[in-house]
Amino acid sequence: MQLTLLDPNNPNQDFPALNKALRDPDGLLAVGGCLSAERLLNAYRHGIFPWYNPGEPILWWSPDPRLVLFPDKLYISRSLRKTLNKNVFSITVDQAFSAVIHACAQPRRDFSGTWISHEIMLAYKELHRRGLAHSAEAWLNGELVGGLYGVALGQVFFGESMFHTKTDASKVVFATLVEQLKCWGFQLIDCQVHTSHLESLGAEEIDRAYFAKLLDHYCDIPAHESAWQAQ
Numbered sequence: 001m002q003l004t005l006l007d008p009n010n011p012n013q014d015f016p017a018l019n020k021a022l023r024d025p026d027g028l029l030a031v032g033g034c035l036s037a038e039r040l041l042n043a044y045r046h047g048i049f050p051w052y053n054p055g056e057p058i059l060w061w062s063p064d065p066r067l068v069l070f071p072d073k074l075y076i077s078r079s080l081r082k083t084l085n086k087n088v089f090s091i092t093v094d095q096a097f098s099a100v101i102h103a104c105a106q107p108r109r110d111f112s113g114t115w116i117s118h119e120i121m122l123a124y125k126e127l128h129r130r131g132l133a134h135s136a137e138a139w140l141n142g143e144l145v146g147g148l149y150g151v152a153l154g155q156v157f158f159g160e161s162m163f164h165t166k167t168d169a170s171k172v173v174f175a176t177l178v179e180q181l182k183c184w185g186f187q188l189i190d191c192q193v194h195t196s197h198l199e200s201l202g203a204e205e206i207d208r209a210y211f212a213k214l215l216d217h218y219c220d221i222p223a224h225e226s227a228w229q230a231q
Contacts, residue, residue, distance in 0.1 A: 006033030006060070015048055018062045018208055027063030034058070035123035037130060044151050044158050045219055047212050049192060054117040064208035067191040067198060071182040075202035076175055083168050084175065089138040089145065091176045094228060097128045097135040100147035104161040116161060124160070127151060134228055138164070138173040145169045148177070150190075152228065154219040157181055158190040174201060184227040187218045 004016045011034055021029040029048060033039055035058065043049060043060060052059040076084065101124055105116035127133035132153070138146035146169025148162035164170035178189065178201075190211075191203045 011036040011038040065205035069189040100135040136177040
Protein backbone atom coordinates (compact mmCIF):
# COMPACT_ATOMS: atom_id res chain seq x y z
CA MET A 1 0.00 0.00 0.00
CA GLN A 2 1.36 3.43 -0.97
CA LEU A 3 1.60 6.04 1.76
CA THR A 4 -0.10 9.40 1.33
CA LEU A 5 2.36 12.25 0.79
CA LEU A 6 1.18 15.37 2.61
CA ASP A 7 1.64 18.85 1.15
CA PRO A 8 3.86 20.96 3.49
CA ASN A 9 2.16 24.11 2.20
CA ASN A 10 -1.39 22.94 2.93
CA PRO A 11 -1.87 22.40 6.68
CA ASN A 12 -5.61 21.91 6.15
CA GLN A 13 -5.16 18.93 3.83
CA ASP A 14 -7.14 15.93 5.05
CA PHE A 15 -5.36 12.88 6.39
CA PRO A 16 -6.19 9.53 4.79
CA ALA A 17 -8.69 7.26 6.55
CA LEU A 18 -7.20 5.44 9.54
CA ASN A 19 -7.84 2.05 7.95
CA LYS A 20 -5.26 3.02 5.31
CA ALA A 21 -2.47 2.80 7.88
CA LEU A 22 0.16 0.13 7.38
CA ARG A 23 0.29 -3.01 9.48
CA ASP A 24 4.07 -3.12 9.24
CA PRO A 25 5.25 -0.82 10.64
CA ASP A 26 2.07 -0.73 12.65
CA GLY A 27 0.08 2.44 12.19
CA LEU A 28 2.22 4.36 9.70
CA LEU A 29 -0.34 6.43 7.81
CA ALA A 30 1.26 9.33 5.96
CA VAL A 31 4.54 11.13 5.33
CA GLY A 32 5.54 14.76 4.93
CA GLY A 33 3.44 17.82 5.59
CA CYS A 34 4.33 20.27 8.33
CA LEU A 35 4.15 20.78 12.08
CA SER A 36 1.88 23.81 12.03
CA ALA A 37 -0.65 24.13 14.85
CA GLU A 38 -3.46 23.54 12.36
CA ARG A 39 -1.89 20.33 11.07
CA LEU A 40 -1.14 19.01 14.56
CA LEU A 41 -4.61 19.73 15.91
CA ASN A 42 -6.19 18.08 12.89
CA ALA A 43 -3.98 15.05 13.47
CA TYR A 44 -4.83 14.66 17.16
CA ARG A 45 -8.51 15.22 16.54
CA HIS A 46 -8.47 12.21 14.20
CA GLY A 47 -6.26 9.91 16.28
CA ILE A 48 -2.96 10.59 14.50
CA PHE A 49 0.38 11.80 15.87
CA PRO A 50 3.85 12.64 14.47
CA TRP A 51 6.82 10.47 15.35
CA TYR A 52 10.07 10.44 13.40
CA ASN A 53 13.81 10.79 13.75
CA PRO A 54 15.52 14.18 13.29
CA GLY A 55 16.60 14.69 9.69
CA GLU A 56 13.93 12.35 8.33
CA PRO A 57 10.60 13.28 6.73
CA ILE A 58 7.73 13.76 9.16
CA LEU A 59 5.94 10.45 9.73
CA TRP A 60 2.31 10.29 10.92
CA TRP A 61 1.00 7.32 12.90
CA SER A 62 -2.23 5.78 14.12
CA PRO A 63 -1.44 2.34 15.59
CA ASP A 64 -4.00 -0.39 16.13
CA PRO A 65 -4.61 -1.22 18.94
CA ARG A 66 -4.25 2.08 20.77
CA LEU A 67 -3.04 2.40 24.35
CA VAL A 68 -5.36 4.59 26.44
CA LEU A 69 -6.19 5.25 30.05
CA PHE A 70 -9.73 5.87 31.20
CA PRO A 71 -9.19 8.17 34.21
CA ASP A 72 -11.52 6.13 36.42
CA LYS A 73 -9.30 3.09 35.83
CA LEU A 74 -6.09 4.67 37.09
CA TYR A 75 -4.26 2.03 39.13
CA ILE A 76 -2.10 3.16 42.02
CA SER A 77 0.00 0.38 43.57
CA ARG A 78 0.57 0.14 47.30
CA SER A 79 4.16 1.37 46.95
CA LEU A 80 3.14 4.29 44.75
CA ARG A 81 0.36 5.17 47.19
CA LYS A 82 2.93 5.34 50.00
CA THR A 83 5.06 7.71 47.93
CA LEU A 84 2.05 9.88 47.15
CA ASN A 85 1.07 10.01 50.80
CA LYS A 86 4.55 11.12 51.79
CA ASN A 87 4.29 14.17 49.52
CA VAL A 88 7.87 13.65 48.43
CA PHE A 89 7.39 15.77 45.32
CA SER A 90 5.65 19.09 44.74
CA ILE A 91 3.41 18.86 41.66
CA THR A 92 2.55 21.81 39.44
CA VAL A 93 0.76 22.29 36.13
CA ASP A 94 1.95 24.51 33.25
CA GLN A 95 4.70 26.08 35.34
CA ALA A 96 7.69 24.87 33.29
CA PHE A 97 6.50 23.68 29.87
CA SER A 98 9.73 24.58 28.08
CA ALA A 99 11.90 22.91 30.72
CA VAL A 100 9.77 19.75 30.62
CA ILE A 101 9.90 19.32 26.85
CA HIS A 102 13.65 19.95 26.84
CA ALA A 103 14.09 17.34 29.59
CA CYS A 104 11.95 14.86 27.65
CA ALA A 105 14.21 15.42 24.64
CA GLN A 106 17.33 14.26 26.47
CA PRO A 107 18.69 10.85 25.38
CA ARG A 108 17.43 7.94 27.49
CA ARG A 109 19.55 5.28 29.14
CA ASP A 110 18.89 2.67 26.45
CA PHE A 111 18.84 5.05 23.47
CA SER A 112 21.50 7.39 22.15
CA GLY A 113 19.17 9.74 20.27
CA THR A 114 15.80 11.42 20.64
CA TRP A 115 12.76 11.94 18.43
CA ILE A 116 11.98 15.30 20.06
CA SER A 117 13.83 17.51 17.63
CA HIS A 118 14.20 21.28 17.69
CA GLU A 119 11.30 21.63 15.25
CA ILE A 120 9.12 19.39 17.43
CA MET A 121 9.89 21.55 20.45
CA LEU A 122 9.05 24.74 18.56
CA ALA A 123 5.77 23.26 17.33
CA TYR A 124 4.58 22.18 20.78
CA LYS A 125 5.73 25.40 22.40
CA GLU A 126 3.45 27.17 19.92
CA LEU A 127 0.57 24.88 20.92
CA HIS A 128 1.35 25.72 24.55
CA ARG A 129 1.31 29.42 23.74
CA ARG A 130 -2.17 28.90 22.29
CA GLY A 131 -3.31 27.12 25.45
CA LEU A 132 -3.57 23.70 23.80
CA ALA A 133 -0.39 21.92 24.95
CA HIS A 134 0.25 21.52 28.65
CA SER A 135 2.79 20.20 31.11
CA ALA A 136 2.81 18.79 34.61
CA GLU A 137 5.93 18.98 36.75
CA ALA A 138 7.41 17.22 39.77
CA TRP A 139 9.79 19.21 41.96
CA LEU A 140 12.14 18.14 44.73
CA ASN A 141 13.84 20.84 46.79
CA GLY A 142 13.17 23.33 44.01
CA GLU A 143 14.64 21.10 41.28
CA LEU A 144 12.60 19.79 38.34
CA VAL A 145 12.92 16.00 38.66
CA GLY A 146 10.02 14.72 36.57
CA GLY A 147 7.32 15.81 34.20
CA LEU A 148 5.18 15.18 31.17
CA TYR A 149 3.55 17.13 28.38
CA GLY A 150 0.73 16.62 25.94
CA VAL A 151 -2.18 18.16 24.05
CA ALA A 152 -5.71 18.72 25.36
CA LEU A 153 -8.76 18.76 23.09
CA GLY A 154 -12.15 18.87 24.75
CA GLN A 155 -12.25 16.09 27.33
CA VAL A 156 -9.28 14.19 25.87
CA PHE A 157 -5.64 14.55 26.91
CA PHE A 158 -3.09 13.24 24.41
CA GLY A 159 0.09 12.37 26.29
CA GLU A 160 3.31 12.88 24.35
CA SER A 161 6.32 12.21 26.54
CA MET A 162 7.47 12.08 30.14
CA PHE A 163 10.78 12.03 32.01
CA HIS A 164 12.19 11.55 35.47
CA THR A 165 15.53 11.95 37.19
CA LYS A 166 14.34 10.67 40.57
CA THR A 167 12.66 7.32 41.27
CA ASP A 168 8.86 7.44 40.94
CA ALA A 169 8.80 11.11 39.91
CA SER A 170 7.14 10.42 36.56
CA LYS A 171 4.63 8.01 38.11
CA VAL A 172 3.70 10.54 40.78
CA VAL A 173 3.28 13.39 38.31
CA PHE A 174 1.24 11.18 35.97
CA ALA A 175 -1.04 9.84 38.70
CA THR A 176 -1.54 13.32 40.17
CA LEU A 177 -2.37 14.79 36.77
CA VAL A 178 -4.85 12.00 36.03
CA GLU A 179 -6.69 12.71 39.27
CA GLN A 180 -6.78 16.39 38.37
CA LEU A 181 -8.03 15.61 34.85
CA LYS A 182 -10.86 13.61 36.40
CA CYS A 183 -11.87 16.66 38.42
CA TRP A 184 -11.86 18.70 35.23
CA GLY A 185 -14.16 16.26 33.45
CA PHE A 186 -11.66 14.56 31.16
CA GLN A 187 -12.86 11.18 29.92
CA LEU A 188 -9.87 9.79 28.03
CA ILE A 189 -6.08 9.90 28.07
CA ASP A 190 -4.28 8.81 24.92
CA CYS A 191 -1.03 6.96 25.68
CA GLN A 192 -0.36 6.12 22.01
CA VAL A 193 1.61 2.86 22.13
CA HIS A 194 2.09 0.13 24.70
CA THR A 195 4.62 0.53 27.49
CA SER A 196 4.81 -1.54 30.65
CA HIS A 197 5.27 1.68 32.63
CA LEU A 198 1.85 3.01 31.58
CA GLU A 199 0.20 -0.40 31.72
CA SER A 200 1.23 -0.63 35.37
CA LEU A 201 -0.79 2.55 35.95
CA GLY A 202 -3.96 1.14 34.40
CA ALA A 203 -3.55 1.91 30.71
CA GLU A 204 -5.14 -0.59 28.32
CA GLU A 205 -5.22 -1.28 24.60
CA ILE A 206 -8.43 -0.66 22.64
CA ASP A 207 -9.39 -1.07 19.01
CA ARG A 208 -8.44 1.89 16.82
CA ALA A 209 -11.94 2.23 15.40
CA TYR A 210 -13.35 2.45 18.93
CA PHE A 211 -10.68 5.00 19.83
CA ALA A 212 -11.74 7.14 16.84
CA LYS A 213 -15.37 6.99 18.00
CA LEU A 214 -14.36 8.15 21.46
CA LEU A 215 -12.50 11.09 19.92
CA ASP A 216 -15.53 12.01 17.81
CA HIS A 217 -17.54 12.26 21.01
CA TYR A 218 -15.21 13.64 23.67
CA CYS A 219 -13.02 16.04 21.68
CA ASP A 220 -16.02 18.26 21.02
CA ILE A 221 -17.20 18.46 24.65
CA PRO A 222 -15.46 21.20 26.66
CA ALA A 223 -13.65 20.28 29.86
CA HIS A 224 -14.45 22.14 33.06
CA GLU A 225 -13.90 25.87 32.71
CA SER A 226 -11.30 25.79 35.48
CA ALA A 227 -9.08 23.34 33.56
CA TRP A 228 -5.47 24.45 33.10
CA GLN A 229 -5.91 27.64 35.05
CA ALA A 230 -3.13 28.47 37.50
CA GLN A 231 -2.76 25.58 39.94
